[in-house]
Amino acid sequence: MFDRVEAFVRDVRGLTTEDELAQALAEIVEELGFRYFALTHHVDVRRTSTAIRIHNYPEGWAQWFDEQSLGSSDPVHRASNVTSIGFPWSRLPELVALTDKDRQILQLARRHGIGDGFTVPAHVPGESHGSCSFACAAGERMADEHLPLAQLVGAFAFEAARRMRRMRFSPGPVQLTDRQRECVMWAARGKTDWEIARLLGVSEATVGEHLRHAYERYGVGKRTLVAVHALFDGTIGFLDVLRR
Amino acid sequence: MTLIVQQGTAGPPADRAIRAMFEDRKSVFVDLLKWDLPVLDGRFELDAFDNEHATYLIIADEQNDHLGSARLLPTTREHLLGSLFAELCAAAPPSGPDVVEITRFCLSRRRTAESRRATRNRLVTALAWYALETGIRTYTGVAELAWLQQVLAFGWECRPLGPPARSSCGTIGALAIEIRPDTPALLAANGIWDMVEPAISIRQAA
Numbered sequence: 499m500f501d502r503v504e505a506f507v508r509d510v511r512g513l514t515t516e517d518e519l520a521q522a523l524a525e526i527v528e529e530l531g532f533r534y535f536a537l538t539h540h541v542d543v544r545r546t547s548t549a550i551r552i553h554n555y556p557e558g559w560a561q562w563f564d565e566q567s568l569g570s571s572d573p574v575h576r577a578s579n580v581t582s583i584g585f586p587w588s589r590l591p592e593l594v595a596l597t598d599k600d601r602q603i604l605q606l607a608r609r610h611g612i613g614d615g616f617t618v619p620a621h622v623p624g625e626s627h628g629s630c631s632f633a634c635a636a637g638e639r640m641a642d643e644h645l646p647l648a649q650l651v652g653a654f655a656f657e658a659a660r661r662m663r664r665m666r667f668s669p670g671p672v673q674l675t676d677r678q679r680e681c682v683m684w685a686a687r688g689k690t691d692w693e694i695a696r697l698l699g700v701s702e703a704t705v706g707e708h709l710r711h712a713y714e715r716y717g718v719g720k721r722t723l724v725a726v727h728a729l730f731d732g733t734i735g736f737l738d739v740l741r742r
Numbered sequence: 743m744t745l746i747v748q749q750g751t752a753g754p755p756a757d758r759a760i761r762a763m764f765e766d767r768k769s770v771f772v773d774l775l776k777w778d779l780p781v782l783d784g785r786f787e788l789d790a791f792d793n794e795h796a797t798y799l800i801i802a803d804e805q806n807d808h809l810g811s812a813r814l815l816p817t818t819r820e821h822l823l824g825s826l827f828a829e830l831c832a833a834a835p836p837s838g839p840d841v842v843e844i845t846r847f848c849l850s851r852r853r854t855a856e857s858r859r860a861t862r863n864r865l866v867t868a869l870a871w872y873a874l875e876t877g878i879r880t881y882t883g884v885a886e887l888a889w890l891q892q893v894l895a896f897g898w899e900c901r902p903l904g905p906p907a908r909s910s911c912g913t914i915g916a917l918a919i920e921i922r923p924d925t926p927a928l929l930a931a932n933g934i935w936d937m938v939e940p941a942i943s944i945r946q947a948a
Contacts, residue, residue, distance in 0.1 A: 500832045500904060501832075503902065503905075504832075504901065504902070507901050507902060508901070511899070582887070582888035582889075582891075583887055583888060583912070583913050584887075619891075620891045621891055621892070622891055622892060622895040623859065623892065625895075646905040646906045646907065646913075647905055649887060649906055649913070650902050650905070650906065650915070653887075653890045653891050653894060654894065654902075656891065656894075657891070657894040657895060660895065661897075664931070664932070679856065732855055732856065732859050733855075733856055734854070734855060734856065735854060735855025735856070735858075736855075737855065738854055738855060
């Protein structure tokens with residue numbers, strides 16, 4: 499079975515369209531004992547034109563999912579934000595606290611014919627989180643012995659989709675100056691302009707100026723948002739913010 | 743900022759960048775990742791492969807302090823995929839004079855996230871540059887699966903060498919990376935390519 503995965507990895511490198519990738523995925527997931535796949539960025543796809551979303555889920559399910567804007571709140575997506583290794587859906591309750599709504603979603607998926615599944619998280623620093631999920635038809639048994647291979651297929655498929663996206667949209671990264679970055683880091687740690695000014699030995703007006711420029715570069719107007727953006731693209735790290 | 747290419751090592755080194763590299767390696771692989779590795783003098787992570795056959799690519803700052811590094815092992819001698827991790831390869835592990843194994847890819851924890859990301863890009867660039875300079879066509883390595891997506895996103899050509907497996911240091915897998923004349927362009931298209939001026943000559947172990 500590994501040679502089949504090797505061939506998949508080789509083939510997807512030459513693909514140029516998402517339809518071709520969907521076709522290749524549909525073929526290999528069947529050989530790995532699954533019926534469905536869904537390769538997606540964890541965002542509301544109706545609002546984010548650059549987001550990746552390729553799947554062969556039943557039509558009714560995908561439409562309901564999008565209408566509820568579940569891209570970022572789906573329990574499987576939330577779970578894959580807290581791990582970097584593929585997980586079977588049976589482990590969901592260990593990874594995230596399931597709410598009543600989550601249980602309803604999982605039940606509804608089953609009613610649409612979606613059974614057990616396995617999700618490979620896809621995290622690239624500075625980009626939206628994503629994942630590649632594989633699901634059995636309801637009532638069918640998942641082939642546990644193929645899960646390590648599913649992990650590889652998910653990772654290489656996600657990179658292929660990412661490459662296709664990049665060729666269509668190529669946004670340049672946001673660059674902050676060292677001083678702007680320091681101010682954003684302290685702001686993320688909850689310091690006021692006055693406190694940051696004392697810490698850096700500059701005037702309060704200068705700090706305000708640095709932060710305003712950082713807002714402009716990210717196209718946001720709030721302290722919290724600039725901190726979230728800078729954390730998200732790796733300009734500042736969680737450890738910089740959480741350090742005591 | 744310099745790129746140091748160091749051939750081999752002879753015991754606990756006097757050079758600051760190299761000493762700091764072994765200290766940072768302890769901090770990353772022993773203290774943070776909890777790998778079961780030998781530690782010298784309670785400070786340096788050094789093992790049997792840190793010998794005269796290893797080559798180190800080191801990114802150092804103006805004060806000759808270590809920012810990040812990787813250890814390259816020839817596959818014509820004993821190396822990790824050829825011995826400890828051979829079962830990760832579906833077929834025989836790739837080997838030969840133009841196949842080199844990347845081990846101990848390390849970014850100093852004493853730096854900020856932004857600095858580590860810049861160093862990562864410079865180190866990946868240095869690996870591609872060094873391969874093209876010295877005729878290496880394939881890098882192999884054992885990677886923790888948690889890093890796989892990031893390694894693929896550099897844009898260079900990777901392929902798996904076998905199914906991943908669980909180990910004491912997480913789920914790991916064997917990878918091969920093909921280095922070709924178009925590799926710098928692939929890295930550049932992903933915003934990775936960032937060449938640091940290499941130190942004048944390739945240094946030999948004392």
